[in-house]
Amino acid sequence: MVSTEVERYTEVDPADVPSAAWGWSKITPRTWHGVGIFVTLFLLAMLRGNHVGHIEDYVLVVFAVLVFAATVRDWWGRRRGWIR
Template identity: 60%
Template sequence: MANTEVERYSEVDTADVPSAAWGWSKITYRTWYALGIFIIVFLLGMMHGNHVGRVENWFLVLFAGGTALVIIRDWIMRRRGMLR
């Protein structure tokens, strides 16, 4: 007789990733947001250094701003349900 138990589908197959059975294969977006904020603080902290010119500062601000835009876009789109 066939099993009447409902099989749950997850994006990760346990044959490919054995730790998926314990739920360790999900992406934790809060961790990525925290890492992004750390990168922004690190990039802006590098502006205080031993360089003389201002070109380096503009590049650091540009990359920190780009990182902030990506984090904010991802956060807003996940809240609105546009991203999973």
């Protein structure tokens, strides 16, 4: 009898991507968390500059807080099992 369940294909085929045999073709959540922290620090580092007005500072801080909040939310959700 034929099964009605759909088989999920989650792995990368080494024929399509030769580096998949070494495990280099998958970006892990840990990588995204590192990128989120780096972007947050980069945005905050841009506060020091040669601009006179402080509107740019407010925008940079708001974006840094949003990126950091998204990174922490993803980290916390994955740790608790709310996000896969």
